[in-house]
Amino acid sequence: MFNYQDQDEKLCEFFQIAPVEDLPNGERLFFEVDEKQIVLFNLAGNLYALGDVCSHDDGPVGDGDIEGFEIICPRHGARFDIRTGQALLLPAAIDIPAYPIRVVDGMIEVGIPKD
Numbered sequence: 001m002f003n004y005q006d007q008d009e010k011l012c013e014f015f016q017i018a019p020v021e022d023l024p025n026g027e028r029l030f031f032e033v034d035e036k037q038i039v040l041f042n043l044a045g046n047l048y049a050l051g052d053v054c055s056h057d058d059g060p061v062g063d064g065d066i067e068g069f070e071i072i073c074p075r076h077g078a079r080f081d082i083r084t085g086q087a088l089l090l091p092a093a094i095d096i097p098a099y100p101i102r103v104v105d106g107m108i109e110v111g112i113p114k115d
Contacts, residue, residue, distance in 0.1 A: 012100060012111030020106055023047070030062055034112050037062075038099065041082055043069065048082045049110045051097035055087060061096065 015033045017040060023029050029040045030052060037052040039062030052062040054073045061080065064072040070079045070088060078092030085098035100111040 007100065007111070007113060009100065009102075009111065012113055014102065014104075014109040014111045016104075017108045017110055020103055020108055023108065028062060033110065036097075036112065038110060040101075040108065040110065041066075043082065047101045047103070047108060049099040049101050050080065050082060050085050051099075053096060054078055054080075054092060055094035055096050056092040 017031055018029060023040060023042045025042050025045055027042055031038055031040065037060065038049055039052045041048045050062070052060050054061040054075070056073065056076055056078050059075055061071060061073045064074045066082070069082050071082050072079050073092065076091050077089065078087065079089035080087055080092065080096055083098070085096040087093055087095050102109050
């Protein structure tokens with residue numbers, strides 16, 4: 001899995017997801033782009049996008065509890081950094097994808113790496 005946030009924007013295709021006002025602070029939004037399940041978070045006014053998949057068992061992670069900048073997998077308790085996708089606690093040892101985000105004309109866009 002990869003942290004795509006620092007990737008050159010020219011190497012990503014950006015998809016419009018939702019207006020910024022549709023994702024208030026503390027909320028999350030689930031969506032699919034290019035056959036990838038992604039969850040978008042608004043934490044303290046900052047936007048983050050992660051692959052909605054636990055690297056431990058390939059189940060969804062986006063419904064888990066949030067503590068600070070960590071999301072806790074609802075099945076086995078693995079923890080991931082919402083900002084980077086980094087696996088922080090076993091049983092997950094592999095990071096999950098973190099995608100770049102930009103806001104253009106009030107619309108949230110998420111970047112997916114081009115193949």
